[in-house]
Amino acid sequence: MATGNGVPGRPAEVAAGSPAAEDSLLAPLPTKRMVLNMGPSHPATHGVTKIVVELDGETVTDAKIEIGFLHRGFEKSCENSTWTQVFPYTDRLNYVSSIMNNVGYALAVEKLCKLDVPERAKYLRVISSELHRICDHLTLVGATGLELGAMTIVIFAVEARDLVWDRLTELCGARLTSNYARIGGVTRDMPEGWAEKTLKTLDRVAEVREEIDALLTRNRIFADRLRGVGVISRADAIDYGFTGPCLRATGEPYDVRKAAPYLVYDRVDFDVPVGTNGDTFDRYLIRIEELRQSDRIVRQCLAQSEPGEIIVQDFRYALPPKPLVYGTIEGVMAHFKQMMEGVKVPAGEAYSYTEAANGELGFYLVSDGGGRPYKIGVRAPVWPMLMALPSMTKGRLLADLVPVYDSINYIAGEVEQ
Amino acid sequence: MSKAVIDALVARFPAAVHDPYVGVGGDDCAFVRRESILEVCRFLKAESGFDMAPYITAVDYLGQTPRFEVVYNLYATKANARVRLRVKVGEGEELPSVTSVWRGADWFERYCFDMYGIRIAAHPDLRRLLMYDEFEGHPLRKDYPLRGRQPLVPEREVRDIFRGPGPATRD
Numbered sequence: 380m381a382t383g384n385g386v387p388g389r390p391a392e393v394a395a396g397s398p399a400a401e402d403s404l405l406a407p408l409p410t411k412r413m414v415l416n417m418g419p420s421h422p423a424t425h426g427v428t429k430i431v432v433e434l435d436g437e438t439v440t441d442a443k444i445e446i447g448f449l450h451r452g453f454e455k456s457c458e459n460s461t462w463t464q465v466f467p468y469t470d471r472l473n474y475v476s477s478i479m480n481n482v483g484y485a486l487a488v489e490k491l492c493k494l495d496v497p498e499r500a501k502y503l504r505v506i507s508s509e510l511h512r513i514c515d516h517l518t519l520v521g522a523t524g525l526e527l528g529a530m531t532i533v534i535f536a537v538e539a540r541d542l543v544w545d546r547l548t549e550l551c552g553a554r555l556t557s558n559y560a561r562i563g564g565v566t567r568d569m570p571e572g573w574a575e576k577t578l579k580t581l582d583r584v585a586e587v588r589e590e591i592d593a594l595l596t597r598n599r600i601f602a603d604r605l606r607g608v609g610v611i612s613r614a615d616a617i618d619y620g621f622t623g624p625c626l627r628a629t630g631e632p633y634d635v636r637k638a639a640p641y642l643v644y645d646r647v648d649f650d651v652p653v654g655t656n657g658d659t660f661d662r663y664l665i666r667i668e669e670l671r672q673s674d675r676i677v678r679q680c681l682a683q684s685e686p687g688e689i690i691v692q693d694f695r696y697a698l699p700p701k702p703l704v705y706g707t708i709e710g711v712m713a714h715f716k717q718m719m720e721g722v723k724v725p726a727g728e729a730y731s732y733t734e735a736a737n738g739e740l741g742f743y744l745v746s747d748g749g750g751r752p753y754k755i756g757v758r759a760p761v762w763p764m765l766m767a768l769p770s771m772t773k774g775r776l777l778a779d780l781v782p783v784y785d786s787i788n789y790i791a792g793e794v795e796q
Numbered sequence: 797m798s799k800a801v802i803d804a805l806v807a808r809f810p811a812a813v814h815d816p817y818v819g820v821g822g823d824d825c826a827f828v829r830r831e832s833i834l835e836v837c838r839f840l841k842a843e844s845g846f847d848m849a850p851y852i853t854a855v856d857y858l859g860q861t862p863r864f865e866v867v868y869n870l871y872a873t874k875a876n877a878r879v880r881l882r883v884k885v886g887e888g889e890e891l892p893s894v895t896s897v898w899r900g901a902d903w904f905e906r907y908c909f910d911m912y913g914i915r916i917a918a919h920p921d922l923r924r925l926l927m928y929d930e931f932e933g934h935p936l937r938k939d940y941p942l943r944g945r946q947p948l949v950p951e952r953e954v955r956d957i958f959r960g961p962g963p964a965t966r967d
Contacts, residue, residue, distance in 0.1 A: 447926040454911075455935060459942050490821045617847050617873055620900030631873060638876050729820045730851065730869050730880060741851050743867060758851040758869075763900045795926060 410436060415777070419448045423526050423781050426791020430768075430780070437776050442769040446794055453796040457755045461721025462488055462562060465752065470556035472757060473793040475518050476511035478504075478551070479735045480793070481560035484755075486641060487731035487742035488562050491724050494691055500564035501642045502684035507559055509673040509680075510547060510577075513584065514540045515736035515788070516666045516673075520591060523663060523785040527604055532591055539587035542580045549573055562722055563697040564690025574681045581674050588670050596664065605660040609771040609783030612657060620763035623738025624665045625787055629657035635734035647679040662786040696722050721750020737761050737788045759793040798824035798877045801844050809836055825880040833883050834892040837868070841897050846870040846879065849894070852904035854885075854912045858938035862886035864914055868894070885914055893919040911936035 413434045419427040427448035433441040453472065457465045469484045470477040482504045489496065496504075517536040524532025544554035549570050551559040559565055595601045611621070613629040626633055634651040636644040652668035654661030690697045694713035703710035726748035732741040738760030745754040764787035772780045802816045802824045812832030819825050828836050840846040851869040868881040885891050891908075893916045894901045905916045906925040913934035916922055924931060930949040933940055 447924075447928065450926040452935065455940075455942060493820065615899075618899050620848050620850050620898065622850065633873060727820055728855075728867075730823065730867075730878075731821070732850070739850055741869070743851060743853055743869070745855050754855045756851070756853040756855075756867075758853075762903050766900060766903050 412440060417780075424784065425522060425789055426794070428765075428789065428791070428794075430784075432772075432777065432780065434777060437778070439772050439775055439777055439780060442772055442780070444765055444768055446765070449791040449795040451796070453757065454755055457752055459751065461750050462724055462752060463717070463722060465755065466560065467556065467558050470558050471792055472759075472796065473515070473735060473737070473740070473790045474555055475790055476508075476515035476736045477555060478507045478511045478547075478557045478559050479733065479740065481557065482508050482642075483731070483733040483735065483740045484742050485560040485562055486733060487729060487744050488722075488724060490729045490731045491727055491744055491746055492562070492696060492722075493725075494563055494693070494696060496564050496691055497688040498643075499568070499684060499687035500689045500691075502680050503565045503569070503689060504560060505642050505644065505647075506577075506677050506680045506684075507547065507550060507557070507565075509676045510543050511557075512673045512736045513670055513677075514543050514547075516670050517543075517584075517588075519666055519736075519785070519788045520595075520663065523605075523782060524591075524595065524601075526781050526785050527601065529595065529598075529601065532595060535587050535591055539584045542583055546573065546577050546580050549576075561690060561697065563693065564688070566690075568689050577681065578678065581677060585671075585674060588667070592667050596667070602660060604779075605658070605663060605782050605786075607656070607658050607660075608775060608779045609659045609786060610657050611767055611771050615767070615770070616657065619767045621738065621767070622763070623734065623736070623760055624662055624669065625738065625764050627652065628654035628661035628665055630655055635732055635739055639732075641733060643680065643683075644676075646683065647676050649673075649676050649679075659782045659786040723748065723750055724752075732758070735760055737764075737790070737793075740793070757793065757796055759796065761787060761789050761794050765789065765794065798879045801840070801846075801872075801877060801879055802826050804844065805836065805840070808839060812836060819880065823878065823880055825882060828881045828883050830883050830885055830889065830891055833868075833881070834894060834897070836881065837870075837894045837897045840870060840879070844877075845872040845874050846877075847873055847898075849898040849901050849904070852894075852901055852908070854908040854914055854936075856912055856936065856938045862889070864912055866891060866908060866914060887913075888915075890915045890917040892917050895920060910934070913937065 415432050415434055417424055417430040419429045429445040431443045432439050453468055457468055466481055469480040472480045517540045521533035521536030547557060548554050551557040551567060611629060613631050616626050616629045617631060630653060632651060632653045637651055649672045652665045654665055698717055699710040699713050704714045724746040726746050728745045730741060730743045732739045740760055741758030743756035744752060747753045771783050805813045805826060806816055809832060812829045813826050816826040848871040849868060850871050853867050855865045857863060857865060862884040864885045866883045866885055870879050891914055893905055903925055905919055906922060908914045909916055909922055910924040910927055911934055932946060
C-alpha cells in the first residue's frame with residue numbers, strides 16, 4: 380500500500396536496499412493536501428488554540444496557529460484598576476504557577492517605586508515561587524504523559540501537585556489563584572509548623588518524581604516519540620526569542636535566576652540544567668531536572684530564612700496593620716488613600732523580568748504617577764515557542780505535533796492575556 | 797555595560813538616536829527615530845550582539861503627538877546585556893518591521909497592530925493576533941472604551957460545506 384508519498388518514518392533512516400527505496404520503481408500517485416483544523420476545542424491543545432495543519436498523508440507541511448480564544452483583556456482591565464487590584468489579574472495569567480506571575484509583577488512595580496522588600500518576604504516569595512514551579516513542571520510532565528497515552532503519569536503528577544497545593548493553601552489561601560504577593564512584600568507569613576510539613580511534602584513529591592522519571596525516561600515508547608521531535612537549533616531559538624527550558628534544551632545556558640539574580644537566588648545553591656539537542660526529549664529531561672533543583676532551592680530557603688517583617692513598613696505602599704487602622708488617624712488615612720486611589724507609583728517606565736516556569740516572564744509598566752497603571756505589558760514566555768511551532772513541526776508526522784505542542788508548555792492564560 | 801552600547805549607538809546614528817537616558821533600575825534606554833529603527837536594529841544585532849528581542853510592545857500616550865510609542869526591549873545573550881529603544885509613532889504612520897532582524901518580533905508587531913492600530917510595513921503576515929478578524933477598532937487605545945460593544949458578525953462563509961475549510965492561509 381505504500382506509495383512514494385506519505386511513507387511514515389524518518390527519511391534519514393531509509394537505507395539503500397530497504398522497501399522504501401524500492402518504491403522508486405512504483406508510479407507515484409500524487410495525493411491531495413488535506414487541511415485539518417485542530418480547532419480551539421481539542422483534547423490535546425491545552426487551553427484553547429486553533430492549529431490549522433496542512434497534511435500530505437500524515438506529514439505536516441504547514442501549520443498555522445491562531446490564538447486569542449481566551450483573550451480576556453488583561454491589560455485593559457489592569458489600566459482600569461489600582462496597582463494592588465492587578466494582583467488577582469496576574470494570578471490568572473499563567474494559572475498553573477500563579478505566584479510567579481504575582482512576584483514578577485510585584486518586582487516590576489517595586490522597580491518603579493525603588494522599593495526593597497524585607498528579607499523574610501524575599502525568602503517567602505522564592506519558596507512559594509519554586510513550589511509553584513514544581514507544580515507547573517509536574518503538570519507539564521503529566522500532560523505530556525497523558526497526551527501520549529501514559530495516563531498513569533498524569534495521575535501520579537497530579538497527586539504530587541495536589542500535595543504541594545495543600546501546602547500553598549495553608550500559606551496563601553488558595554490552591555491555584557494565589558494572590559500572594561503585594562507591593563512591598565507578601566500577604567501572609569508561614570503558619571505554625573508549615574516549614575516542617577513542607578519538607579515532608581517535598582520528600583513525598585521527590586518519591587513521586589523519581590517514580591515518574593523511572594517510568595518515562597528510559598521508556599522505549601516515550602523516548603521514541605520524543606527524541607528527535609520538534610528540533611530547533613540554538614541560533615534559531617535565540618532568533619525567535621525562546622527563553623526558559625525550551626531555550627536551555629538547545630544548549631544556550633540562559634537562566635534569569637543566574638544571569639540577573641533577583642530576590643535571594645544569589646544566596647542559594649542550585650544548578651541550571653542545559654540540554655544539547657533542542658528536541659522535545661531534552662525539554663522533558665530539563666523539566667525533570669528542574670524539579671530536583673527547585674526542591675533544593677526550597678529546602679535551602681527554608682533553612683536560611685529568619686523571622687522578620689513580611690511587608691515593607693511604608694504606608695504609602697503597604698496597607699497598615701489593622702490595629703493601627705482602627706486606632707490611629709494616620710492608619711485610617713493611609714488605608715483609605717490606598718484603597719480608594721491606589722498606591723501612588725512614581726511616573727516612569729520599567730521592564731522587569733523573572734524566570735517563570737516557561738521562561739522569561741516580563742512586565743513592562745508605564746506609570747503616570749497615579750494610583751492606576753497607565754500601561755501593563757506582559758511578555759508571555761510562550762509566544763516565541765508558539766511562533767516557532769510551525770517550523771518545529773514541518774516535515775514531521777501529525778502525531779509528532781502533540782508532544783512538541785506539549786513540551787512548550789502552552790498555558791492559555793499567559794499567551795492570551 | 798549597556799551604557800557603552802547606547803553611546804556607540806548615539807555615535808553611529810547621531811540623527812536617529814536621541815535622548816539616551818538611564819531608566820529606573822539601571823536600564824539603558826534611548827529614543828530612536830521611526831525611519832531608522834530597522835537600521836539601528838540591524839546594527840545592534842550585527843555589531844553589538846543583540847541577538848534576541850524578548851519583548852516589543854506599544855504604549856498609547858493619548859494627548860501627545862506623536863501618539864504611540866513602540867518599545868523594543870533587546871537582549872544580547874553573549875554579553876548578558878539589555879537595552880531599550882523607544883520609537884515614537886504618530887497615528888497613521890507606518891513603522892518598518894524588524895522581523896528581518898529577529899524572527900521573534902513577528903507576533904509582537906502583530907500585537908502592536910491588533911491592539912493599537914500601528915501599521916507595520918513589510919511585515920510577512922500582518923493580521924490581528926488576539927482579536928478576531930472582524931473586530932472593529934483597536935482595543936488598547938485609550939479612546940476605546942473598557943466595555944466597548946461590537947456589531948454582530950455574520951457567520952463566516954465556508955466555501956465547501958462538504959470538504960471543509962480550504963488552505964491554511966485562506967480560511
